[in-house]
Amino acid sequence: MSAEAREGRLAGFLDAIDYRPEDPELIERALRHRSAQGRNNERLEFLGDAVLDTVVSRVLFNRFPHATEGVLSRLRASVVKDESLAELSAGLGLGDLVALGPGELKSGGARRDSIMADALEAVFGAVFIDGGYDAAEHVILAVMRDRLETLELDAARKDAKTELQERLQRDGLALPEYALTDTSGPAHRQRFRASCRVVAIDAITEGEGSSRRRAEQRAAQAMLSRLTGVPADA
């Protein structure tokens, strides 16, 4: 690509992220992969990774007021993972703009995803240094708004029994005990009632459903709700 053509692509990229850098060299550095010669984007990527996490965390925090920390973490991970960022990178035309060393020119797949994701994060870091936090937030939202707006809470939910188990393990507590406490109704429309007991905190919850599994899930959900203070139906 000629220097002129590259200039045009870069201008298009800056339009797309809606940013005019004070110091254009910072953006150039963000686009220099560490396989290339000269000052590269590693330090900027370190910074951009952090500021991206912060901006995305605040958006998720506000948008999902009843999501637990576990759900917020999983949502954030899905947004900032290499694969997602690489897709955004490609959409912004970064593929033609990132400077690579000879060893990386023909790398493909996951490796290429990581290079493209790093470059985008480095751009966020460059904007953060160049224009401050608000500028970085503006650019990150310009790039990610669609992705953030279409996020679905359910995708990040684990089933309640798994989430409860992970939570108790993290706290070094014993696993919950489930028991079937009641069945009722005719054979083809049976109802099940199950209990979930966490000995360490001396708590029992119950759940009901059309199968034993569903009843246990609801009992686990009720226990989670008690532990997190977040309503079970949120």
Place this chain on the structure above:
Amino acid sequence: MSAEAREGRLAGFLDAIDYRPEDPELIERALRHRSAQGRNNERLEFLGDAVLDTVVSRVLFNRFPHATEGVLSRLRASVVKDESLAELSAGLGLGDLVALGPGELKSGGARRDSIMADALEAVFGAVFIDGGYDAAEHVILAVMRDRLETLELDAARKDAKTELQERLQRDGLALPEYALTDTSGPAHRQRFRASCRVVAIDAITEGEGSSRRRAEQRAAQAMLSRLTGVPADA
């Protein structure tokens, strides 16, 4: 502790972090560990963890212009680890302010460190929501300035051979090859010369020193410098 005494402690804490919340309930929530009843600090801690990383990253980025990304990461980890944050928490008197559930009241050691660290991070998250990024940065710097100013670059440096090896492994490249290329001088004042070769990028560097080990370290440092674009004596 009486409600009045607690009020006084809280005021002292807010003085120490130099912040007046718009919404004092956010600070109260930040001080409620998840073992306690009611809305707890988990979501705020998720947010505070991110904004703390961002503020600390920017400080380190500016303060150590020649540190590699690897060194910056290690420096940051040393600043934001539970143990460090718990110490700051204790200094701010958070120990008396954090609301715990009955199961946690007598927990000690690492578990207590993590509770105290989480509460401090949650306070950062609460300030971020309450007053925005600049307010969070102000509070984080108020709390951490001394710690950040006394950080030493050397503490975060690994020896060059280790750093080079980790870097190549991360890139999926073969390990470097070291060779003794020359010795000179009388037996009691011998000088050694070693080479470091990275086949994948077809590069060789050399180093000299009063022992074979030192010569290899310098050769590795020269290779790192070539790979990162950061001067070897930085």
